[in-house]
Amino acid sequence: MLTGAPQNAGIVAIALAYTITFTILSVGTSLIIGGLKVLRAGFYEQHCKSCLYDLTSVEGDTCPECNTPITRPAEVAS
Numbered sequence: 491m492l493t494g495a496p497q498n499a500g501i502v503a504i505a506l507a508y509t510i511t512f513t514i515l516s517v518g519t520s521l522i523i524g525g526l527k528v529l530r531a532g533f534y535e536q537h538c539k540s541c542l543y544d545l546t547s548v549e550g551d552t553c554p555e556c557n558t559p560i561t562r563p564a565e566v567a568s
């Protein structure tokens with residue numbers, strides 16, 4: 491019987507389909523997680539770490555809501 495070749499071809503096709511699907515899912519998940527990390531980092535730079543108070547317009551060194559010291563990213567002194 492010569493049914494070996496078509497069966498192998500089917501297995502290869504299925505394996506290829508699984509590989510492609512897994513690769514796409516892995517890359518997509520990595521991109522989503524990476525994007526969330528970037529968004530979260532940006533959020534915490536502008537909000538108090540303790541109470542999440544919006545610090546975008548706060549000039550002092552402490553949070554006006556809970557007095558937690560504000561740690562800002564290094565800025566160039568002018």
Ligand SMILES: [Zn+2]
Pocket residue numbers: 538539540541542543553554555556557558
């Ligand atoms: Zn606070």
